[in-house]
Amino acid sequence: MVDGVGEFSFRRLTRADFPLLAGWLAEPHVARWWNHDVDPEALERDFGASADGAEIYPWAVAQFMSWSQSDPVSWKERMRNGAVYVIQHNRNPFVDHPEFVSMIYDSSNVVGTGDAPRTWTVRLRANAPNPFHARTSVVFELARHEAVSLIVFDVSGRVVRRLIDGEVLAPGPHAVEWDGRAEDGSTAPSGLYFTRIVSAGQAAAGRLVRL
Secondary structure (H helix, E strand, C coil): CCCCCCCCCCCCCCHHHHHHHHHHHHCHHHHCCCCCCCCHHHHHHHHHHHHCCCCCCHHHHHHHHHHHHHCCCCHHHHHHHHHHHHHHCCCCHHHHCCCHHHHHHCCCCCCCCCCCCCCCCEEECCCECCCECCCEEEEEEECCCEEEEEEEEECCCCEEEEEEEEEEECCEEEEEEECCECCCCCECCCEEEEEEEEECCEEEEEEEEEC
16 A cells, blocks of 8 residues: 555566556657657667566666655645646656665565554545545554654645644654644635645655645
8 A cells, every 4th residue: 555545466467568658758748858659669679678578677676766865856846746747647656656766676665464563653644535625634644653744735835724833742643633624714625735744854744635
């Protein structure tokens, strides 16, 4: 489960995926920056080796991992990724989940081996309802007693509402209601907002839409 979205897995590209790949490459928001041919010959030329099981060179894997580790995803990039989603309904999954890099390229990374010890402090779940009009519940889980900060931001990064401000909470699930109002009591306008929770040095972010 990832941020309440559901289970997922990675697998190798096959030629049966080429029609889906062609459709994605032809999407206007993709074609504007990639501009890749979508005819069968071009797909075979550029993706056929991957479908045949070709492996990326170890030095290239090391370079990708180094780039990822030396330039971590910033809060500003997360905000921009959310704002882009409102316009084109497509997001960069590596911004939402930087851990995907190691899951794909690090051969020592193990995923899905069953229950593991809790190494996390806080987990932010999907708020409900979302989108919402009058009010919504922001749901999160704590692994132990910790001080918590939970803040609602707008797409420009401005603080809209502090839902929790340093309060120490017990371990387990929690739900905090946001009534769509700002710090000064005024009604927040319709649009995209972000929640960010911080506890014991760990942070998580979520997205919510007010109608």
